[in-house]
Amino acid sequence: MIMLMETAVEINDLSVVLDGRVQALKHVKLSLPAGKITGLIGPSGAGKTTLIRSIVGLLKTKDGAVKIFNQPAGSASLRRMVAYMAQDLSVYTDLTVKENLIYFARMKGQNRHQAAASVKELLSTIDMANKAGAVVSELSGGQQQRVSLAVALINQPKLLVLDEPTVELDPVLRSNLWKLFHKLADGGTTLIISSHSMDEASRCDDLVLIRDGKIIAHSAPNELLRKTKTASVEEAFLKLVGA
Numbered sequence: 700m701i702m703l704m705e706t707a708v709e710i711n712d713l714s715v716v717l718d719g720r721v722q723a724l725k726h727v728k729l730s731l732p733a734g735k736i737t738g739l740i741g742p743s744g745a746g747k748t749t750l751i752r753s754i755v756g757l758l759k760t761k762d763g764a765v766k767i768f769n770q771p772a773g774s775a776s777l778r779r780m781v782a783y784m785a786q787d788l789s790v791y792t793d794l795t796v797k798e799n800l801i802y803f804a805r806m807k808g809q810n811r812h813q814a815a816a817s818v819k820e821l822l823s824t825i826d827m828a829n830k831a832g833a834v835v836s837e838l839s840g841g842q843q844q845r846v847s848l849a850v851a852l853i854n855q856p857k858l859l860v861l862d863e864p865t866v867e868l869d870p871v872l873r874s875n876l877w878k879l880f881h882k883l884a885d886g887g888t889t890l891i892i893s894s895h896s897m898d899e900a901s902r903c904d905d906l907v908l909i910r911d912g913k914i915i916a917h918s919a920p921n922e923l924l925r926k927t928k929t930a931s932v933e934e935a936f937l938k939l940v941g942a
Contacts (some may be wrong), residue, residue, distance in 0.1 A: 705733035705734070705747070705780065706730055706731065706732065706733060706769075707732060707767065707768060707857070707858055708729065708730070708731040708754055708765070708766070708767055708889075708891070709729075709731075709736075709764075709765075709766045709769070710725075710727055710728060710729040710730075710753075710754075710763065710764070710765050710766075711728055711731050711763055711764045712726050712728060712762070712763040712764070713726070713727040713728070713750075713753060713762065713763030713764070713765060714726055714727070714758060714762040714763055715746075715749050715758065715760055715762070716858065717749065722873065722912055723746050723749040723854075724746050724749055724750060724753070724835065724912045724913050725911075725912040725913050726913075727750065727912075727913075727914055728761075728772070728914070729907065729914065729917065731889075731891065731905065731907075732889075732904075732905060733768075733796040733889045733900070734879055734884065734888070734889055735789060735884060735889060735890075735904040735905050736881065736884050736889050736890045736892060736902070736904045736905070736906060737889075737890065737891045737892070737903060737904070737905040737906070738820075738892055738893075738894060738899065738900050738902070738903030738905070738906050738907065739751070739891060739892065739893040739894070739907050739909060740893075740894055740895070740896075740897060740899075740900050740906060740907065740908050740909070740932065740936070741895065741908060741909035741910055742895055742910065743909065744907055745861070745895075745909045745910050745912070746909055746911070746912040746913075747862070747863075747893040747894070747895075747909060748786075748862055748910070748926060749912075750815075750859055751783070751862050751891065751893055752753045753765050753772065753810060754767065754771075754772055754860060754891065755772070755781055755783040755860050756772040756773025756774070756781070757773075757778065757783070758858075759773070760772075766782060767780070767858060768780065768858070773837075779807075779808075779854050779856070780856055780857045780858060780912050781856055781858045781860070782851040782852065782853075782854075782856035782858070782859050782860070782862045783851065783860045783861075783862075784847055784848055784850075784851040784859070784860070784862065784864060785820065785862050786862050786863045786866065788843055788844075788847055789847045789850060790803075790843070790846050790847055790850055792834070792835045792836040792843075793834065793835075793836060793837055794834070794835060795831065795832050795833060795834055796822070796827060796830050796831050796832070796838075796846050796849075797818055797822070797831040797832060797837070798835055799835060799850065800814075800817070800818040800821055800822070800846075800849055800850065801814050801815070803850045803853055804817045804818065804853050807853050807854055808854075809853070809854075812818055812846075818831075821849040821852060821853070822849070824849065824852065824879070825845040825846070825848060825849045826845075826875075826879075827842065827845060827846070827849075830842065839870075839872075840867065840868060841868050841869070841872030841875070841876070844864060844865075844868065844876065845876070845879075846930075848864070848876075848879070852883075855871070855887065855888075856888070857887075857889060858888075858889045858891070859883065859888055859889070859890050859891075860890075860891045861890065861891070861892045861893070862882075862893050863893055863894060863895070864876060864892060865877075865894065865896070865899065866894075866896075868896075874895075875900075877899070877902050880892065880901075880902075884904070897931070897932045897933035897936060898931075898932075898933070900920055900932035901920050901932065901936075903920060904919065905919060906918060906920055906923055906932070908920065908923075908932075908935075908936055910936075910940055913935075914934070915939045915940065916936075916939055919930060923935050927939065928935040
């Protein structure tokens with residue numbers, strides 16, 4: 700018996716023009732699986748952030764359609780189902796880790812009892828229970844990223860969208876974050892992770908390669924290498940763009 704995989708994101712003929720002149724996305728068509736890690740890979744300026752903002756509903760689109768779990772992107776019904784972690788730090792650096800998590804949990808509708816329970820679970824998830832009382836400004840870059848991630852995980856979203864979450868992190872911190880991403884996916888969370896780093900592509904279940912606002916490939920990493928007859932995603936990307 701063939702099991703049909705649930706679709707988390709469905710995009711049909713999406714084009715986006717920014718500031719009335721920059722063609723950021725060009726006729727994008729994608730179907731992304733639920734419960735998997737999809738890597739959105741491409742160089743800076745390729746259109747990754749524009750695509751992400753369209754998916755989470757922060758960018759209203761005129762041309763094309765974007766649906767999340769079969770609902771239009773940005774719908775009120777998706778607010779508790781979709782979480783977004785931008786490149787910039789999204790927590791208050793003058794508050795402690797615990798104070799940040801309590802504040803954002805309450806802002807997202809949890810009562811005091813629910814917020815306290817959430818904070819305990821989130822601190823365990825990001826492996827920072829021993830840093831609960833630390834002021835965020837005194838944490839390392841990787842620890843600050845994990846606090847931002849914990850905020851995004853409040854209310855256990857079905858879809859977690861992360862824009863360049865590992866940029867400028869050292870290899871150890873990057874590896875630890877990826878372990879956490881896979882743990883979340885194993886628990887049923889759908890993740891979309893953008894990166895300009897080709898070496899992170901092999902960590903994903905599903906890959907979308909983007910350049911100049913166009914999707915140039917979409918497949919599992921091993922399938923991409925097989926089709927392009929290359930040994931790495933970077934080689935595959937270069938071959939696809941004719942470099």
